[in-house]
Each structure stands twice: as structure tokens, then as C-alpha cells.
Amino acid sequence: MGRIYLSPPHMGTEERALLLEAFDSNWIAPLGPQVDRFEAELARYVGLEHATALSSGTAGLHLALLLLGVGAGDKIVTSTLTFAATVNAIAYVGAEPVFVDVEPETWTLDPDGLVEALDTLEADGTPARAVITVDLYGQLCNYARIEVTCQRRNVPLIEDAAEALGSFVGDRSAGTFGDMGIFSFNGNKIITTSGGGMLVSRHGLHTDRARFLATQARDPAPHYQHSTIGYNYRLSNLLAAVGRGQLRVLEERVAARRRVRRFYQEALSDLPGLTFLDDPPGVRSNAWLTTLRIDPEAFGTDRESVRLHLEADDIESRPVWKPMHLQPVFGSCPSFGGSISEALFRDGLCLPSGSSLSEPDLQRIVSRFRSTPR
Ligand SMILES: *Cc1c(COP(=O)(O)O)cnc(C)c1O
Numbered sequence: 001m002g003r004i005y006l007s008p009p010h011m012g013t014e015e016r017a018l019l020l021e022a023f024d025s026n027w028i029a030p031l032g033p034q035v036d037r038f039e040a041e042l043a044r045y046v047g048l049e050h051a052t053a054l055s056s057g058t059a060g061l062h063l064a065l066l067l068l069g070v071g072a073g074d075k076i077v078t079s080t081l082t083f084a085a086t087v088n089a090i091a092y093v094g095a096e097p098v099f100v101d102v103e104p105e106t107w108t109l110d111p112d113g114l115v116e117a118l119d120t121l122e123a124d125g126t127p128a129r130a131v132i133t134v135d136l137y138g139q140l141c142n143y144a145r146i147e148v149t150c151q152r153r154n155v156p157l158i159e160d161a162a163e164a165l166g167s168f169v170g171d172r173s174a175g176t177f178g179d180m181g182i183f184s185f186n187g188n189k190i191i192t193t194s195g196g197g198m199l200v201s202r203h204g205l206h207t208d209r210a211r212f213l214a215t216q217a218r219d220p221a222p223h224y225q226h227s228t229i230g231y232n233y234r235l236s237n238l239l240a241a242v243g244r245g246q247l248r249v250l251e252e253r254v255a256a257r258r259r260v261r262r263f264y265q266e267a268l269s270d271l272p273g274l275t276f277l278d279d280p281p282g283v284r285s286n287a288w289l290t291t292l293r294i295d296p297e298a299f300g301t302d303r304e305s306v307r308l309h310l311e312a313d314d315i316e317s318r319p320v321w322k323p324m325h326l327q328p329v330f331g332s333c334p335s336f337g338g339s340i341s342e343a344l345f346r347d348g349l350c351l352p353s354g355s356s357l358s359e360p361d362l363q364r365i366v367s368r369f370r371s372t373p374r
Contacts, residue, residue: 273298
């Protein structure tokens with residue numbers, strides 16, 4: 001019995017063929033026909049016209065902030081419950097993160113907390129320059145409210161959908177709610193290019209400018225001419241080929257991860273004190289990671305005992321993200337609320353959720369979970 005990982009890569013049959021095709025074409029560069037097609041195919045999947053392929057999701061967040069002209073001292077409101085990449089990008093442009101707690105139902109940015117943060121910043125004479133929402137574990141934020149809040153105040157919205165490719169509310173895809181959205185194809189995400197990202201937008205001006213900045217900001221000229229600082233953030237043509245193959249099986253990957261979540265929910269339903277993160281009505285999340293809260297009083301032991309018990313049988317699980325307002329590097333930044341995200345960090349667990357998990361793997365995880373001493 002081998003180790004069971006949290007969210008390992010899952011390649012289909014076409015990725016290898018597309019990769020070799022790209023290799024044999026000698027387009028071994030951070031541009032080429034596979035990149036162009038990957039952009040067009042991803043844009044079509046999410047229902048937008050424009051996408052720019054990048055070397056990472058973090059690069060996408062960095063460029064999105066640059067495109068909005070965010071700079072030194074600007075305030076950016078974001079969810080405290082996220083992966084550090086969201087906030088690192090804010091630091092790259094010299095801006096200051098302002099953290100807001102999450103709502104208990106979706107574990108995403110609390111719309112009331114957002115209003116409070118925006119009002120307070122406005123009253124202090126330092127209005128927010130942008131909001132970054134995070135579709136945590138594939139769960140979409142409450143955009144019905146957040147979009148209106150941002151539009152009324154004229155604050156641009158960037159959607160960190162790194163974890164949420166394949167999530168929809170009605171026919172609207174993750175990544176399409178803000179002025180710009182970003183996706184990640186890191187090795188642990190629902191589809192992967194080993195490393196990569198995408199910036200999507202309704203506005204071709206944004207994605208064109210992102211492509212320009214990501215390619216060392218070369219002015220149109222036969223020689224090398226530069227009037228702006230640029231970056232080396234483009235996606236390799238080889239990796240784009242892998243991404244195209246992965247995109248073809250994305251719907252299968254979503255279905256598999258949703259089956260994994262359903263399996264856990266059913267197999268553990270008789271145990272007290274467990275609350276799974278699940279979709280609100282009308283939402284189809286990609287169920288990137290199955291996550292749950294373990295109430296130590298009701299369950300009889302805490303999250304960490306379960307995690308260590310799984311680990312002792314070579315089953316990888318992880319605590320929920322540690323809130324950014326508790327991180328040593330961001331601890332001095334302003335923060336609104338925080339008790340929900342702190343409780344989720346204390347009691348939350350991510351279970352192995354890979355789309356390649358077999359029925360025997362799932363049985364093994366569940367019986368190990370159930371055998372935790374309580
Ligand atoms: C993975 C992730 C990122 C960063 O994506 P990379 O491609 O690894 O740079 C950003 N935000 C969130 C919420 C993520 O999970």
C-alpha cells in the first residue's frame with residue numbers, strides 16, 4: 001500500500017501526445033501555437049473572449065495589480081483565509097493588504113466584512129484601490145453581493161480563481177466575476193501543466209497588456225526597445241500542450257472530485273461533529289479539495305489527532321490554510337473580523353481529493369479516519 005497524496009497530478013492519454021507534438025515542432029519557447037490554442041480553448045471554456053497564458057497563477061495576480069496601476073502604499077482588500085500567493089502579489093507592487101474574515105457557509109470573503117473594510121478605508125481617506133476575492137477550495141464567493149458592492153464604489157475586482165477552474169454558478173464560470181480573473185496550473189490544482197497560470201478578462205485591453213508586460217515589455221520595433229519595466233512571465237509552449245490535454249478532461253476531473261467528496265460525506269455521515277464544505281444552491285463547485293470541520297467536543301478528538309492518525313498510515317491530509325492575519329510576515333496588516341477563519345484553521349481538515357483516487361484508496365482513507373481514537 002503506497003502513500004496517498006492530497007491532490008496529485010492526473011494525466012490523461014492526450015497530454016503526452018500533445019507534448020511530443022509540441023516538442024517535435026521545435027517550438028521550445030515561451031510562445032508558440034500551443035500557447036495560442038491553450039488561451040483560446042480556456043477562454044472558450046470559461047465563456048470569455050480573452051486569456052493570457054502565464055508561468056504561474058502568482059504571476060497573474062501580480063500582473064492584474066500592475067494593470068490596475070496599483071502601487072506603493074495602496075490598500076488592497078482581500079480574504080484572510082487564502083494561500084500566501086494572493087497576498088505576496090500585493091506586496092510585490094508595494095501595496096498594503098487589508099484582511100477580511102470569511103463567511104461560515106462558503107469559507108470565502110464575508111460580504112458584510114468587505115463593506116465594513118471599504119467604508120473604514122474610505123472614512124480614513126485611503127479608499128481601497130482593489131479587492132481580491134479568493135474562490136477557496138473551488139467554492140465560489142457570494143458574487144451576487146460582492147460584485148454590487150465593488151461596482152457601487154467603483155473598486156476594481158480581481159478574482160483569484162486559482163483553485164476554482166471548473167466551478168460554476170448557473171452558466172457563469174469561476175474567473176469571470178471580476179474585472180480580471182486568474183487560474184493556476186500548479187501541480188496540485190485540478191488540472192496542471194506542472195507550473196503555469198492564466199489571466200482572463202472581458203477586456204482584451206487587459207489581456208493584451210498582460211501579454212506585453214509578461215514578455216519583457218518589448219515595444220513594437222525591429223530592434224529591442226523598451227519604455228516600461230517588463231517581466232518574464234509567459235508559459236512555455238511545451239507546458240501549454242500539456243494544458244490543452246488537461247483541459248479536454250477537465251469536466252471528468254470535476255466529476256471525479258465531486259464523487260470523492262460525495263463518498264466521504266456518505267461514508268462518514270453517521271459520525272458526530274463533522275461539517276463538510278459543500279455547495280450552496282445553484283452552485284457547482286469543482287470540489288478541488290474535500291474539506292471539513294471537526295468539532296472536537298462532538299467528535300471526541302480534534303483535527304490534529306485525525307491528521308496524525310491518517311499520516312501514520314501514509315495518508316496525506318492537511319490543515320486548512322492558516323489565515324494571513326496570523327502569519328508572521330503579514331501580522332501587522334489591518335484585519336477585519338477573523339474568528340471564523342481562525343476557527344476553520346483550528347478545526348478544518350483537507351482530505352485526499354485527487355481525481356485518480358480508486359475505490360479501495362477511498363475505503364482505506366475512510367476506515368483509517370473512523371479508527372481515530374476518540
Ligand atoms: C495555487 C494558488 C495560487 C498561486 O498559483 P501558482 O500557480 O502556484 O503561482 C494563488 N492563489 C491561490 C488561492 C492558490 O491556491
